[in-house]
Amino acid sequence: MTKYQLLYFDGRGLAELARWLFAAAGQQYEDVRMKRDDWPKYKPTTPFGQVPMLTVDDDFKLSQSLAIARFLAKRFGFMGKDEFEEARCNMVLECTEDMRKLYLKTVFGDDASKTAAMEKWEGSERDEFLEKFERLLSANKNGDGFFVGDEITVADMGFCCLTDSFASQSSLDWGKFPKLTALRDRVKKDNTKIAEWLAKCPITQF
Known part of the structure; x- marks a missing residue:
């Protein structure tokens, strides 16, 4: 083993x-x-x-x-069923990492830099990223499944794992992203493991 x-x-x-x-x-x-x-x-x-x-x-x-x-x-x-799905998983992972790096600027650094980063993050950066993820998800099976193919992959887990870090931010309106909200439920609640x-x-x- x-x-x-x-x-x-x-x-x-x-x-x-x-x-x-x-x-x-x-x-x-x-x-x-x-x-x-x-x-x-x-x-x-x-x-x-x-x-x-x-x-x-x-x-x-x-x-x-x-x-x-x-x-x-x-x-x-969890990496897709062929090279195309694997490539799409990689794309989502890399974009998730780009989003994570922007979020971390609001957490680490001196007070002035964190304040400036938070203003940008909550002003447009975060929602612009989420809008793109919402469109990407919607393009696959009308957004009623997952980012890649018809089964959960590392792309879905990576996105949900990251967004857990800032999901409770008071300025974040998940109602603007219904497909992503449903995805988070499919990954975090419907997947029993x-x-x-x-x-x-x-x-x-x-």
Whole structure:
């Protein structure tokens, strides 16, 4: 039996998508959540001094969150059914990452930079991204399914995992994005394995 270990800090952050993939696949793994003070001990064991890090069977080590997500998605059957669906999954993942980078500017930095970033984020950036995701979803089976094909993929999980970070922002009107709202329910509630993970996952600061 393949042995998986996921190393990250005690938070959702960049490791959470991998955890969703493990959950959706019903795959057992070791979820190692280190304390900040333990990082110097673990850092030399990583390929590039970064986490998350996935270890497979004690010898294969992989860093970079999207590389980990793609590896797991392909192994567990969440990367599409052919090269076209795989390419579309990759497109959604990359666009999700672009959105995440803009959101992080509102969280990290000095007060002035965070305030400026938040004004842009809530002023237009966030909703412009969501509008594009809504159109992309609507173009596939009238938006009543998933971003890619007719089954859940890493694209859907990646989008929902990210938007959980800011879904409760008071300025965000999910009523403007009915297809995306329904997608979030399909992924987080209708998928029983992901729903079970969300019900039991640790509550953390990030």
